[in-house]
Amino acid sequence: MSDAPAGRAGRETGAEGDPSPASRGEGHSRGAAATIRLAALVSELRSRGARVGTGELIAAQRALAAVDPAEPDAARLALRATLCSSRADLALFDAAFAAWAAPAGHRPEPLIDPVATAVLPRVAMPVPGEAFAPDPGAELRPAAWSEVELLRDKDFSEYSERERAIARTIMRRIAARGPRRLSRRTRASRRRSHRPDPRATLRASLRHAGEPFERRWRAPTDRPRPLVLVCDVSGSMEPYSRMLLQYAQACVAARRRCEAFALGTRLTRVTGELRGRDPDLALRRATEAVADWSGGTRIGDALGELNRVHGRRIGRGAVIVILSDGWDRGDPELLRREIARLGRCAHRLVWLNPLKASPGYEPLTRGMVAALPHVDAFLAGNSLASLEELAGLLEAGIDEGAGR
Amino acid sequence: MPESDPKATLTSPDAVRAALAKQHYLADEALAVAVFLALDLGEPLLLEGEAGVGKTETAKALAGVTGSRLIRLQCHEGIDVHSALYDWDYPRQLLAVRAAEGGVAEEELFRREFLLRRPLLEAIESDEPVVLLIDEIDRADDEFEAFLLELLSDFQVTIPELGTIEARTRPTVIVTSNRTRELHDALKRRCLYHWIDYPTREREAEIVEARLPGVAAAIAERVAAAVERLRGRDLYKAPGVGETIAWARALGALDDDDLDRTLGVALKVREDIERVRSEGVLEGV
Numbered sequence: 205m206s207d208a209p210a211g212r213a214g215r216e217t218g219a220e221g222d223p224s225p226a227s228r229g230e231g232h233s234r235g236a237a238a239t240i241r242l243a244a245l246v247s248e249l250r251s252r253g254a255r256v257g258t259g260e261l262i263a264a265q266r267a268l269a270a271v272d273p274a275e276p277d278a279a280r281l282a283l284r285a286t287l288c289s290s291r292a293d294l295a296l297f298d299a300a301f302a303a304w305a306a307p308a309g310h311r312p313e314p315l316i317d318p319v320a321t322a323v324l325p326r327v328a329m330p331v332p333g334e335a336f337a338p339d340p341g342a343e344l345r346p347a348a349w350s351e352v353e354l355l356r357d358k359d360f361s362e363y364s365e366r367e368r369a370i371a372r373t374i375m376r377r378i379a380a381r382g383p384r385r386l387s388r389r390t391r392a393s394r395r396r397s398h399r400p401d402p403r404a405t406l407r408a409s410l411r412h413a414g415e416p417f418e419r420r421w422r423a424p425t426d427r428p429r430p431l432v433l434v435c436d437v438s439g440s441m442e443p444y445s446r447m448l449l450q451y452a453q454a455c456v457a458a459r460r461r462c463e464a465f466a467l468g469t470r471l472t473r474v475t476g477e478l479r480g481r482d483p484d485l486a487l488r489r490a491t492e493a494v495a496d497w498s499g500g501t502r503i504g505d506a507l508g509e510l511n512r513v514h515g516r517r518i519g520r521g522a523v524i525v526i527l528s529d530g531w532d533r534g535d536p537e538l539l540r541r542e543i544a545r546l547g548r549c550a551h552r553l554v555w556l557n558p559l560k561a562s563p564g565y566e567p568l569t570r571g572m573v574a575a576l577p578h579v580d581a582f583l584a585g586n587s588l589a590s591l592e593e594l595a596g597l598l599e600a601g602i603d604e605g606a607g608r
Numbered sequence: 609m610p611e612s613d614p615k616a617t618l619t620s621p622d623a624v625r626a627a628l629a630k631q632h633y634l635a636d637e638a639l640a641v642a643v644f645l646a647l648d649l650g651e652p653l654l655l656e657g658e659a660g661v662g663k664t665e666t667a668k669a670l671a672g673v674t675g676s677r678l679i680r681l682q683c684h685e686g687i688d689v690h691s692a693l694y695d696w697d698y699p700r701q702l703l704a705v706r707a708a709e710g711g712v713a714e715e716e717l718f719r720r721e722f723l724l725r726r727p728l729l730e731a732i733e734s735d736e737p738v739v740l741l742i743d744e745i746d747r748a749d750d751e752f753e754a755f756l757l758e759l760l761s762d763f764q765v766t767i768p769e770l771g772t773i774e775a776r777t778r779p780t781v782i783v784t785s786n787r788t789r790e791l792h793d794a795l796k797r798r799c800l801y802h803w804i805d806y807p808t809r810e811r812e813a814e815i816v817e818a819r820l821p822g823v824a825a826a827i828a829e830r831v832a833a834a835v836e837r838l839r840g841r842d843l844y845k846a847p848g849v850g851e852t853i854a855w856a857r858a859l860g861a862l863d864d865d866d867l868d869r870t871l872g873v874a875l876k877v878r879e880d881i882e883r884v885r886s887e888g889v890l891e892g893v
Contacts, residue, residue: 388686389749402698406705410714414705427749460750461789512844516788545844545879 361443436528532571556585633669660848
């Protein structure tokens with residue numbers, strides 16, 4: 205996908221020691237010219253959102269040398285094979301190749317040396333007062349590591365339209381990290397464990413006239429643990445609910461067993477709406493499906509519905525994440541009862557409250573007071589950094605009752 | 609095949625319904641149609657519904673109706689080919705290798721005498737007609753579901769060491785799911801689908817009477833009425849038909865007419881029981 209994470213750009217910054225084509229080009233002017241051309245193609249690809257590193261550039265150069273230069277299609281296919289790493293890249297490559305192969309006059313002269321463009325990370329140069337109009341066709345990506353870093357700790361409620369779009373890519377990466385659990389399925393393993401592998405042991409013994417000298421073992425595998433996101437879309441959560449729903453969308457897209465619900469005066473299952481390739485379309489569908497945007501909250505009733513109507517779908521081993529500020533207009537006793545039940549059925553229960561980030565916050569709302577004793581982890585969830593914290597926690601596993 | 613094929617008499621949904629009723633299984637019309645089609649077209653039937661509405665019972669009754677052997681594969685998390693289809697008898701193979709001393713060729717070891725048949729292979733290799741019940745498939749994982757696809761479309765399986773084995777008689781396949789997860793579309797496409805709903809009050813009383821001939825009709829009706837009321841409330845776990853039958857049996861055994869004292873037969877969640885008691889849900893039944 206069109207994912208150009210900050211870490212990658214950061215690594216490339218420190219790549220002065222790399223045998224990059226630019227630094228080797230001194231004595232071979234013909235090779236250097238080819239490299240510069242290739243680097244232009246790579247930067248063309250990157251601008252379209254493909255992930256291409258210096259390693260691929262070198263591979264492409266070698267591939268180009270290996271094919272018949274008189275065969276233009278062979279060159280194209282060789283480049284495609286080396287520069288693309290996923291199916292999504294193929295279309296990007298075709299477009300980039302077409303633009304690159306077009307006569308030079310058709311393309312604007314690059315402002316900086318194309319090699320530098322390819323090797324250096326792109327640096328954000330925000331023009332003061334620049335009005336940002338998102339291009340519907342283009343995928344917005346973080347321009348540089350520093351921009352991402354600034355965004356990380358920024359509160360969702362202070363996001364501009366542009367930042368929201370940039371955050372999407374980062375969110376997608378965060379959403380891919382989630383809880384896992386041991387499966388009852390096993391795989392062959394050479395390491396000694398408590399689970400013998402009679403099949404492999406027998407096969408190995410055939411080499412020694414039936415003496416099972418080589419004992420083989422099996423090791424358990426792991427698989428994604430079901431994740432359930434319950435996102436508060438009531439009025440008080442308005443500054444956050446859009447971003448958090450975006451996070452839910454990214455989770456549903458990234459994981460196989462993930463359910464998403466919108467919580468207001470009633471509960472709406474939005475998993476089906478959030479599925480699909482196009483995130484904008486998915487979010488629009490989900491928004492339309494939720495009838496009570498920015499209304500009141502009756503968390504107790506909604507969680508009751510979750511328990512009763514969707515209890516089976518959620519199953520027993522799920523991690524349930526509630527994203528809400530805990531402002532509840534319903535009966536706190538009901539909330540206490542339902543969340544207790546939810547906590548008993550879930551593997552772990554996590555509550556994300558954007559208000560927790562503000563200094564001096566005390567969970568004093570009736571809803572939070574009722575809920576907290578049953579919650580295993582209580583996090584902020586107001587920024588990308590806090591979602592990253594959640595992802596880390598989900599990945600590492602949460603101790604039961606850690607947040608109480 | 610037996611000479612008088614019991615399947616041959618099942619020429620219409622009504623005939624299926626009547627035959628099932630003889631097995632003390634009261635099917636509604638939609639289910640009878642689904643079962644008839646499954647028999648007539650030879651396609652697998654996917655049954656979904658709340659727990660305890662009689663999905664598994666359908667397969668059992670169907671086996672009785674058609675005079676078939678019921679082979680049941682209970683799915684569980686992590687179920688794989690070796691617990692569902694076949695496995696090799698490793699201890700015996702090892703013994704055979706060691707007994708032969710001079711070493712054994714591989715083909716010698718992977719012969720049928722060392723093959724352990726699991727339910728699916730059992731069903732495919734059976735000479736008599738079989739009803740194959742693949743129970744609670746939603747508990748198995750996607751990989752297993754994908755494996756089943758091959759079986760359900762061609763009724764043949766491949767064992768690497770032995771080759772492809774084709775079904776001798778095409779089994780009648782019933783697949784059940786509790787909907788803890790959505791099944792793959794490809795699997796659904798290969799199956800006929802039926803959603804079993806809770807029966808109406810009258811039918812439920814009939815079901816209780818059919819299943820428990822010794823229980824008074826008054827008790828059956830009373831329990832059916834009580835269960836209907838419970839299902840109407842927003843409970844964590846509504847009682848299924850299985851619970852209704854157990855409740856009627858409990859009342860009959862106790863010779864007692866106090867529903868409240870035996871509430872634990874129908875409701876298994878403490879909060880539900882407390883709520884039903886405090887709200888007086890069963891008053892006047």
